[in-house]
Amino acid sequence: MEGVAEGLWELADLHEKNGEIAKSVKCLEAICQSTVSFLPVIEVKTRLRLATLLLKHSNNVNHAKSHLERSQLLLKSIPSCFELKCRAYSLLSQCYHLVGAVSSQKQLLNKGIELTASFGDGFSGKLWSCNFNSQLANALIIEGDYQASVSALEQGYVSASEMYYPELQMFFATSVLHVHLMQWDDGSLVEAAVSRCNDVWESIDPDRREQCVGLFFYNELLHIFYLLRICDYKNAGQHVDKLDAAMKTDLEKVQHARELTDELNIVNEGLSQSDLPHRDRATLSSRRIQLEVEISNLVGPGSMGQEVLEPAYFGNVKRDLGDKLELAPHPIDGEWLPKSAVYALVDLMVVTFGRPKGLFKDCAKRIQSGLNTIKVELVKYGITDGTSEVDLQHSAIWMAGVYLMILMQFLENKVAIELTRSEFVEAQEALLEMKSWFNRFPTILQACESIIEMLRGQYAHCVACYSEAAFHFVEAAKLTESKSAQAMCEIYAAVSYICIGDADSYAKVLELVGPIYRTIDSFVGVREKTSALLAYGFLLMRQENLQEARIKLASGLQTTHMTLGNLQLVSQYLTVLGNLALALHDTGQAREILRSSLTLAKKLYDIPTQIWVLSNLTALYEQVDEKVNETANREYEKKKVDELQRRLSKAHASGHHLELIEKTKFQVRRLNETDIKRAMAGPSMKVDLDIPESVGLSSSAPRPSSRLMDVDIGRRVARRG
DSSP states (O other), X not given: OHHHHHHHHHHHHHHHHTTOHHHHHHHHHHHHTOSSOXXXXXXXXXXXXXXXXXXXXXXOHHHHXXXXXXXXXXXXXXXXXXXXXXXXXXXXXXXXXXXXXXXXXXXXXXXXXXXXXXXXXXXXXXXXXXXXXXXXXXXXXXXXXXXXXXXXXXXXXXXHHHTTOHHHHHHHHHHHHHHHHHSOSOHHHHHHHHHHHHHHHHHSOHHHHTTOHHHHHHHHHHHHHHHHHTTOHHXXXXXXXXXXHHHHHHHHHHHHHHHHHHHHHHHHHHHTOTTOOHHHHHHHHHHHHHHHHHHHHHHOGGGGTOOOSSSOOGGGOXXXXXXXXXXXXXXXXXXXXXXXXXXXXXXXXXXXXXXXGTOHHHHHHHHHHHHHHHHHHHHHTTOOTTOOGGGSOHHHHHHHHHHHHHHHHHHHHHHHHHHHTTOHHHHHHHHHHHHHHHHHSTTTTTTHHHHHHHHHHHHHHHTTOHHHHHHHHHHHHHTOOOHHHHHHHHHHHHXXXXXXXXXXXXXXXXXXXXXXXXXXXXXXXXXXXXXXXXXXXXXXXXXXXXXXXXXXXHHHHHHIIIIIOOHHHHHHHHHHHHHHHHHTTOHHHHHHHHHHHHHHXXXXXXXXXXXXXXXXXXXXXXXXXXXXXXXXXXXXXXXHHHHHHHHHHHHHHSXXXXXXXXXXXXXXXXXXXXXXXXXXXXXXXXXXXXXXXXXXXXXXXXXXXXXXXXXXXXXXXXXXO
């Protein structure tokens, strides 16, 4: 009977290769349902193949789980078969992950770890121990047990070190860094994790390093998140440039591989002709071998139909050629995110660095490209027009949520760019699109509620509705648990109150900024400090405490210029300082500062700041009696005021204007208890988002993850206080 089973296995493989999945399943089920008994080991192997097939090509996770649970029962009666037992544990663990059965998954993985410990110190046993510890770390993350997750990963790192396997060491070192970034309790631990990643990466032979594409992207993105968190924008920018170049190189390789694959298909079609002359057959056979080698060199042997059965693709979406960024060798093979999501993240990082510098044209291209890519991927997870989170397959919720979070961050940056450029109607449209996605996925995108309120505040402030702006900023602060995000929203609210300009508003400014200013050194990085100094200095200037204002503003400008590289913030600092110098009758310094500010405001297409600077320059020319400059400047100022007024009138005339500034939160359809439990598996739950200038990681959340994927992509410095 063993020969019959092997024949059916080969036939199943052939059907799968031809894309005939139903026929492949029937071949394998014929063995399981046979009235003639097969040896238990044959049935186990068959059920493992069936489970893998179902996980790779369908959403039928429960059917796959049943096959694996049956395999486990059969394996209990077999004393040996270590590899089969480990594969069964690993695949069943993935099924439990996909259906959200975390407790069962942890119990199973601990049994797997016990099995590997009893197997001895062999290489295979240590590899499987690494597999189980990696999956256990993910399960512990879902429960928010960061310390235990790190312990599991450290055990994996020890096993990899004992095997003298630097690529596997790097896998665990980066994973530990990832967890520390998610739960930033001790800055020294994070710094040590970063340092270890650097050391291990350097220990890998350069030739082998080139083959570790998945690890490269994972490590570089984690470094960027870390550097953004500590506001080391200069070094972070270098990593972004490196990633962007690597992405473009890989895209070229994949495109070339697709072209070669097309040619290979033509060659295979020619070889299938029975009447092909011997000489032609020999020529085509030689070319086929050559093409297979070239494709393998470009995208790896896994893309040539030699995929190992385990583990299956997470999220049940079969990937295209070269579309998987593996982080570790078989039997781990885990990936952090699909390549399309990683590349979207790279584009998001480019936008994150380009937007504050005024590189809006390139940012717009990246945003549109990212949005297009993500929407194509969302369709694969069942998300089309009208789909809501309760319509999703449970196994698709996590990965769909990842794409949704990245999509929201692209839209967030789009809103920020359009507001900076005074394109208010376009900003309205992007903000309303964010609202639409949030309405459809309110649990998965729960973290975005605070961001949407913050952006409503930014919109209201830009169209001079300062009272409404302050309301939305304060509401945004209430909706986040992130100390950083709360501080930034309160600073934004303070600036809006300063613009209102009455005594009550000034009192509210002190209530908001005072506590932040007194605890400014407790924040990681300098973003909060520079923003607080700008607001506080602006208030002091309005209260005519000019010398003290000058000291605060000069200090904040120096820090902003040296560390953040945010031209818009620098421009605002310069404008306030120029206004201050003018009030102090220091016309020489005022002229120099205001001209610099005007140059930056023009680069950013920031019309309101241009008008503010021009009004100060008009006053300056009047003070120094430069009539020609005063007249020319006044005319230019009037032209800009008229332009801004046209844009404001267009925005106010929109039917969505009042909806956006109204002093109430958007109402969304709240889920019932059952729906909430289903959507809780999403990637966002209570993850705090931050302002567009930064990119960070999720804090805690009860959600599944495939490969420590809990980076709230991009959530940029989403940290607890």
